[in-house]
Amino acid sequence: xxxxxxxxxxxxxxxxxxxxxxxxxxxxxxxxxxxxxxxxxxxxxxxxxxxxxxxxxxxxxxxxxxxxxxxxxxxxxxxxxxxxxxxxxxxxxxxxxxxxxxxxxxxxxxxxxxxxxxxxxxxxxxxxxxxxxxxxxxxxxxxxxxxxxxxxxxxxxxxxxxxxxxxxxxxxxxx
Amino acid sequence: xxxxxxxxxxxxxxxxxxxxxxxxxxxxxxxxxxxxxxxxxxxxxxxxxxxxxxxxxxxxxxxxxxxxxxxxxxxxxxxxxxxxxxxxxxxxxxxxxxxxxxxxxxxxxxxxxxxxxxxxxxxxxxxxxxxxxxxxxxxxxxxxxxxxxxxxxxxxxxxxxxxxxxxxxxxxxxxxxxxxxxxxxxxxxxxxxxxxxxxxxxxxxxxxxxxxxxxxxxxxxxxxxxxxxxxxxxxxxxxxxxxxxxxxxxxxxxxxxxxxxxxxxxxxxxxxxxxxxxxxxxxxxxxxxxxxxxxxxxxxxxxxxxxxxxxxxxxxxxxxxxxxxxxxxxxxxxxxxxxxxxxxxxxxxxxxxxxxxxxxxxxxxxxxxxxxxxxxxxxxxxxxxxxxxxxxxxxxxxxxxxxxxxxxxxxxxxxxxxxxxxxxxxxxxxxxxxxxxxxxxxxxxxxxxxxxxxxxxxxxxxxxxxxxxxxxxxxxxxxxxxxxxxxxxxxxxxxxxxxxxxxxxxxxxxxxxxxxxxxxxxxxxxxxxxxxxxxxxxxxxxxxxxxxxxxxxxxxxxxxxxxxxxxxxxxxxxxxxxxxxxxxxxxxxxxxxxxxxxxxxxxxxxxxxxxxxxxxxxxxxxxxxxxxxxxxxxxxxxxxxxxxxxxxxxxxxxxxxxxxxxxxxxxxxxxx
Numbered sequence: 001x002x003x004x005x006x007x008x009x010x011x012x013x014x015x016x017x018x019x020x021x022x023x024x025x026x027x028x029x030x031x032x033x034x035x036x037x038x039x040x041x042x043x044x045x046x047x048x049x050x051x052x053x054x055x056x057x058x059x060x061x062x063x064x065x066x067x068x069x070x071x072x073x074x075x076x077x078x079x080x081x082x083x084x085x086x087x088x089x090x091x092x093x094x095x096x097x098x099x100x101x102x103x104x105x106x107x108x109x110x111x112x113x114x115x116x117x118x119x120x121x122x123x124x125x126x127x128x129x130x131x132x133x134x135x136x137x138x139x140x141x142x143x144x145x146x147x148x149x150x151x152x153x154x155x156x157x158x159x160x161x162x163x164x165x166x167x168x169x170x171x172x173x174x175x
Numbered sequence: 176x177x178x179x180x181x182x183x184x185x186x187x188x189x190x191x192x193x194x195x196x197x198x199x200x201x202x203x204x205x206x207x208x209x210x211x212x213x214x215x216x217x218x219x220x221x222x223x224x225x226x227x228x229x230x231x232x233x234x235x236x237x238x239x240x241x242x243x244x245x246x247x248x249x250x251x252x253x254x255x256x257x258x259x260x261x262x263x264x265x266x267x268x269x270x271x272x273x274x275x276x277x278x279x280x281x282x283x284x285x286x287x288x289x290x291x292x293x294x295x296x297x298x299x300x301x302x303x304x305x306x307x308x309x310x311x312x313x314x315x316x317x318x319x320x321x322x323x324x325x326x327x328x329x330x331x332x333x334x335x336x337x338x339x340x341x342x343x344x345x346x347x348x349x350x351x352x353x354x355x356x357x358x359x360x361x362x363x364x365x366x367x368x369x370x371x372x373x374x375x376x377x378x379x380x381x382x383x384x385x386x387x388x389x390x391x392x393x394x395x396x397x398x399x400x401x402x403x404x405x406x407x408x409x410x411x412x413x414x415x416x417x418x419x420x421x422x423x424x425x426x427x428x429x430x431x432x433x434x435x436x437x438x439x440x441x442x443x444x445x446x447x448x449x450x451x452x453x454x455x456x457x458x459x460x461x462x463x464x465x466x467x468x469x470x471x472x473x474x475x476x477x478x479x480x481x482x483x484x485x486x487x488x489x490x491x492x493x494x495x496x497x498x499x500x501x502x503x504x505x506x507x508x509x510x511x512x513x514x515x516x517x518x519x520x521x522x523x524x525x526x527x528x529x530x531x532x533x534x535x536x537x538x539x540x541x542x543x544x545x546x547x548x549x550x551x552x553x554x555x556x557x558x559x560x561x562x563x564x565x566x567x568x569x570x571x572x573x574x575x576x577x578x579x580x581x582x583x584x585x586x587x588x589x590x591x592x593x594x595x596x597x598x599x600x601x602x603x604x605x606x607x608x609x610x611x612x613x614x615x616x617x618x619x620x621x622x623x624x625x626x627x628x629x630x631x632x633x634x635x636x637x638x639x640x641x642x643x644x645x646x647x648x649x650x651x652x653x654x655x656x657x658x659x660x661x662x663x664x665x666x667x668x669x670x671x672x673x674x675x676x677x678x679x680x681x682x683x684x685x686x687x688x689x690x691x692x693x694x695x696x697x698x699x700x701x702x703x704x705x706x707x708x709x710x711x712x713x714x715x716x717x718x719x720x721x722x723x724x725x726x727x728x729x730x731x732x733x734x735x736x737x738x739x740x741x742x743x744x745x746x747x748x749x750x751x752x753x754x755x756x757x758x759x760x761x762x763x764x765x766x767x768x769x770x771x772x773x774x775x776x777x778x779x780x781x782x783x784x785x786x787x788x789x790x791x792x793x794x795x796x797x798x799x800x801x802x803x804x805x806x807x808x809x810x811x812x813x814x815x816x817x818x819x820x821x822x823x824x825x826x827x828x829x830x831x832x833x834x835x836x837x838x839x840x841x842x843x844x845x846x847x
Contacts, residue, residue, distance in 0.1 A: 047829075049832065051814065051820065060831075061831045062830075063825045063830060065480055068810055068811045
């Protein structure tokens with residue numbers, strides 16, 4: 001899997017760089033996927049130290065074997081309510097060339113293999129809905145999974161509009 | 176054996192050792208057979224020369240070696256290429272040389288690792304030679320120092336010719352040929368020698384620096400003044416040689432007088448210098464291993480984790496309950512070992528101050544020459560070790576202080592004579608340990624700080640109205656204000672008004688403090704105190720609501736539990752603390768950091784006095800919990816710099832604690 005934005009070619013095309021294994025997780029009732037090669041590990045909940053004067057979506061920092069990692073509350077980043085920590089809450093540690101960060105998710109689901117034929121381009125929702133944080137929409141086993149371009153999500157300063165895209169995508173798929 | 180090696184072995188040739196001598200002769204004959212054209216002729220002369228020595232006494236041979244050296248030099252310079260047919264030599268033709276672009280292509284026969292090895296090794300040689308030159312200036316009769324200088328150039332020459340780095344080799348070779356005659360006692364080592372040697376070392380170093388950023392097969396641009404230096408060296412060598420030749424023929428030429436005059440003057444200068452305590456160069460060879468710094472950091476991280484894990488085991492209920500005494504014993508024993516391991520791993524990062532001090536010695540020498548002042552620069556405690564990350568940061572303030580001392584502190588020799596002081600001024604740079612921190616002092620015996628000048632300047636800048644009731648210390652502290660310079664004129668060296676506040680900032684960035692002591696006419700001393708390492712922060716854990724933060728102890732002056740009478744309000748909004756008669760603004764950390772569950776009643780919390788001088792203020796926290804030592808870490812990629820937070824640290828319970836940046840907090844509070 002290549003880093004960066006893969007070409008959004010049609011699913012009918014031969015090789016789709018978006019195809020591959022995804023780790024999927026839930027934020028509320030929506031299922032998202034992140035490329036498995038960018039995941040370093042999944043850790044259970046652990047004490048998070050809040051950092052003052054940072055964006056609301058930075059939940060704080062944790063100590064992971066002697067190194068400090070920031071933790072992002074993905075739901076806040078997407079404009080949802082703050083994550084409520086439960087027994088199922090997990091931190092997915094994302095490790096790419098440019099960043100190292102944990103993301104807080106409600107529940108980790110599974111690792112799925114998404115074939116290129118199962119990936120559809122994100123539908124366009126008009127100007128006010130940002131969809132560039134999505135690699136596409138994966139449809140396997142009758143479920144809709146929103147495949148995230150996780151580097152874009154983390155580095156972008158504001159993805160509030162994304163919420164509409166995600167919600168809208170979900171509804172449309174259910175319809 | 177090519178001409179280079181031949182020349183090197185000639186230099187090493189001991190006239191009294193017959194077997195060495197015969198070996199050299201054989202090599203020379205072989206070289207002569209291999210050589211072609213002009214070189215062959217010259218070598219033929221050399222062979223004839225060497226044949227003629229048979230049976231002579233060592234003295235004649237010594238003179239013969241010198242002549243032979245000249246012949247070899249000619250052969251190498253003749254431009255016909257050396258016998259082994261490697262790279263063509265640079266021609267001595269000046270016009271040709273000027274036309275050549277000042278670029279040098281690194282040989283691609285050798286890989287980058289080897290080049291790096293070479294760079295590191297040659298840098299060490301250069302530094303060794305440089306310190307020996309500086310040492311010689313204090314102790315001109317020390318033969319051992321001269322040998323060290325010579326060895327430095329010799330090694331550089333040898334290794335650089337091995338990797339075909341002709342640009343360095345040429346410099347080293349010329350410098351070496353200059354020094355050979357000194358080593359053999361035919362010339363005395365003079366200022367002129369020292370100057371040129373230092374210049375050659377500078378040139379070598381700057382070429383090496385350039386090489387660092389390029390790789391095998393790439394081009395590097397030769398530093399400015401490269402050719403001039405070679406020319407200078409050549410002229411110097413031929414100049415002294417001419418003088419000698421003339422001397423021998425007992426017909427003094429015109430230029431000889433000036434040369435001799437110069438030499439005599441040089442002699443006077445070196446004789447006049449008060450004999451400093453001779454520092455025998457440490458020749459204890461320690462074996463070392465170079466380790467990549469990120470591996471070292473990883474080791475430190477892991478050891479830090481081990482300490483935390485061990486502490487957590489030790490604090491387990493099972494152990495604390497005291498039911499299992501044997502187990503507790505074993506665990507506390509393991510704990511001791513773990514802590515020892517931590518101490519050891521911290522030492523790994525430490526390097527001696529030697530390199531930095533050497534640079535300062537060089538700086539003082541160059542500056543005093545430029546300013547026409549005579550300075551006897553001494554260093555002490557160069558073996559003291561500090562964290563390697565701090566070495567470069569320490570150098571900046573020291574450079575400023577030494578510049579100031581030479582430029583402003585020290586009087587000219589004439590002034591000093593009038594004042595009845597010795598003409599040679601003293602500047603002393605010392606390092607020492609003090610209460611777990613390191614203390615650097617820069618002492619000079621110059622004119623000292625002028626209270627009147629500082630006060631005048633402060634008044635004209637509107638900093639103060641009058642100096643009544645100000646102690647000397649308070650006046651001295653004002654020189655650390657930005658833009659405060661009492662130098663009457665701006666010089667090339669210092670006096671741009673940026674000196675001491677930069678020093679002060681740099682020292683504070685190292686979590687240190689700076690003090691100044693001065694007495695008029697007697698000189699002035701700057702004392703810098705800083706922690707041994709930046710990696711470890713001594714801190715106080717403070718609590719604000721449910722949050723804990725680490726406040727560096729170096730920044731804390733005092734913590735007080737205020738009574739109502741000490742607190743004054745301004746417009747019912749801002750608060751002030753009456754601290755020993757000073758009114759300090761009160762900043763509430765819970766307000767700055769938006770912490771909701773914190774104590775809001777000042778008299779129920781604590782006020783911590785932080786900052787220095789104008790920046791002094793009282794920071795309101797709920798409580799002081801404990802003292803701790805933590806390793807400073809970055810908050811990680813993906814989080815921007817947070818104002819008021821200097822970094823994070825792993826606390827003893829394994830969670831992350833935030834280290835506060837007091838200067839940042841004060842700025843934040845003031846800008847609100």
